[in-house]
Amino acid sequence: xxSKVAKYLLYYPTxxxxxxxxxxxxxxYNNSQWLSEDEIYELQNRKxxxxxxxxxxxxxxxxxxxxxxxxxxxxxxxxxxKLPKITxxxxxxxNNQMVSREFILTARKxxxxxxxxPITIIKSRESLxxxxxxxxxxxxxxxxxxGDRQVRFWGVPLRTKDxxxxxxxxxxxxxxxLSAFSFDSQKMKQYFEQINEYNPxxxxxxxxxxxxxxxxxxxxxxxxxxxxxxxxxxxxxxxxENRRIIEEAFKSNVYNEYGCGEVGSIAHECEEGNLHxxxxxxxxxxxxxxxxxKRKMGEIIxxxxxxxxxxxxxxxxxDFSDEVGNRKxxxxxxxxxIGNIIGREYDMIKNGKGMLFHGExxxxxxxxxxxxxxxxxxxxxxxxxxxxxxxxxxxxxxDYHRDDEVYIARRIxxxxxxxxxxxxxxxxxxxREASGKIRLIKSLCAD
Numbered sequence: 001x002x003s004k005v006a007k008y009l010l011y012y013p014t015x016x017x018x019x020x021x022x023x024x025x026x027x028x029y030n031n032s033q034w035l036s037e038d039e040i041y042e043l044q045n046r047k048x049x050x051x052x053x054x055x056x057x058x059x060x061x062x063x064x065x066x067x068x069x070x071x072x073x074x075x076x077x078x079x080x081x082k083l084p085k086i087t088x089x090x091x092x093x094x095n096n097q098m099v100s101r102e103f104i105l106t107a108r109k110x111x112x113x114x115x116x117x118p119i120t121i122i123k124s125r126e127s128l129x130x131x132x133x134x135x136x137x138x139x140x141x142x143x144x145x146x147g148d149r150q151v152r153f154w155g156v157p158l159r160t161k162d163x164x165x166x167x168x169x170x171x172x173x174x175x176x177x178l179s180a181f182s183f184d185s186q187k188m189k190q191y192f193e194q195i196n197e198y199n200p201x202x203x204x205x206x207x208x209x210x211x212x213x214x215x216x217x218x219x220x221x222x223x224x225x226x227x228x229x230x231x232x233x234x235x236x237x238x239x240x241e242n243r244r245i246i247e248e249a250f251k252s253n254v255y256n257e258y259g260c261g262e263v264g265s266i267a268h269e270c271e272e273g274n275l276h277x278x279x280x281x282x283x284x285x286x287x288x289x290x291x292x293x294k295r296k297m298g299e300i301i302x303x304x305x306x307x308x309x310x311x312x313x314x315x316x317x318x319d320f321s322d323e324v325g326n327r328k329x330x331x332x333x334x335x336x337x338i339g340n341i342i343g344r345e346y347d348m349i350k351n352g353k354g355m356l357f358h359g360e361x362x363x364x365x366x367x368x369x370x371x372x373x374x375x376x377x378x379x380x381x382x383x384x385x386x387x388x389x390x391x392x393x394x395x396x397x398x399d400y401h402r403d404d405e406v407y408i409a410r411r412i413x414x415x416x417x418x419x420x421x422x423x424x425x426x427x428x429x430x431x432r433e434a435s436g437k438i439r440l441i442k443s444l445c446a447d
Contacts, residue, residue, distance in 0.1 A: 014172050018125065048305060056069070058100055105125040121261075151204070153205025154178070224250070352419055383444065390412070
């Protein structure tokens with residue numbers, strides 16, 4: 001489809017019907033990125049104070065945890081550390097108390113991510129529009145515009161109903177979706193042919209999947225006849241080795257993005273190779289409890305500045321990074337720069353046929369189970385102990401039953417193969433890695 005047709009006749013009308021003025025905020029953000037650092041900070045300061053006063057006055061959860069804190073006690077962003085942090089457990093356990101009843105036009109987002117703990121966030125239409133605008137603004141740094149044709153290496157819903165829904169979404173977005181759940185040489189060949197036929201302007205998707213596809217092209221001396229302007233990677237840590245392989249295969253630059261399902265885009269890479277925080281939408285803190293001379297990594301704390309439907313103030317997303325705002329970028333944007341992100345990497349599971357299965361494959365199975373029994377599983381982790389042996393650690397919920405294990409095992413064997421031995425281990429919690437992150441998938445097999 002022609003990019004202008006997709007942009008003006010499909011995408012913009014669709015988001016407008018949903019009550020999301022993406023185009024309006026995109027124009028605003030194209031200008032605000034050039035504000036000075038002080039002007040950006042003052043914009044954040046105004047938004048934060050307005051959000052805080054609304055939360056303490058209108059949201060039961062915040063009235064409770066801010067007990068003893070008066071509105072006048074918080075005079076600027078410099079006072080934000082006086083407020084307690086909130087966690088994913090808070091969002092799960094006090095979800096109803098965190099939602100404003102003043103918003104009619106809202107959307108529900110259920111996120112899982114690498115922690116294996118699905119949670120539901122209510123978003124105002126304005127906050128969603130601003131989230132999308134910040135993303136599109138940042139894609140322009142890579143030479144991409146709304147409506148440009150895309151190939152997406154991403155999850156494919158398992159249910160027929162959901163597949164139809166996402167086919168419509170993909171059509172409106174002028175893209176095709178290539179499954180990142182499993183892939184072997186035959187799949188790679190198929191994907192190569194599909195990309196050539198579709199003629200996309202850019203590639204988007206999981207680091208691990210795009211890296212594997214890139215290695216397939218290099219090892220088989222394959223070159224796409226279509227010219228890829230840029231590859232945008234997301235969801236996992238982009239290592240320099242990944243970047244080198246992808247750029248060699250596609251003969252184009254790689255731009256990295258960082259975000260999470262709850263708040264959307266957090267940071268995007270600019271032309272100079274630095275990750276800029278989407279500061280019109282997010283205030284980002286780096287909390288470092290260690291000796292700063294010995295350790296320069298800290299935990300990322302997020303405050304989403306626009307979502308009054310369900311405010312997230314000082315939200316711990318359990319990712320870690322370098323100090324933020326400690327250097328300027330030669331691109332001259334006033335948006336803060338964030339350093340390296342750690343703790344975002346999935347492993348993959350390989351079956352006897354050499355097919356690789358991305359962590360999202362297992363996430364979709366658990367989410368399908370949760371649709372039937374919402375309180376069955378609180379958390380899980382998949383460990384490949386041997387080539388044909390998986391251990392699935394389960395933090396069970398109140399509705400958990402042994403039949404759930406039968407369901408999960410059957411679905412996994414349908415994908416990986418019947419030869420797999422699958423054992424379940426019920427645990428009180430999933431241990432964290434040294435980085436502080438919980439890995440959804442761990443493969444202990446060297447090959």
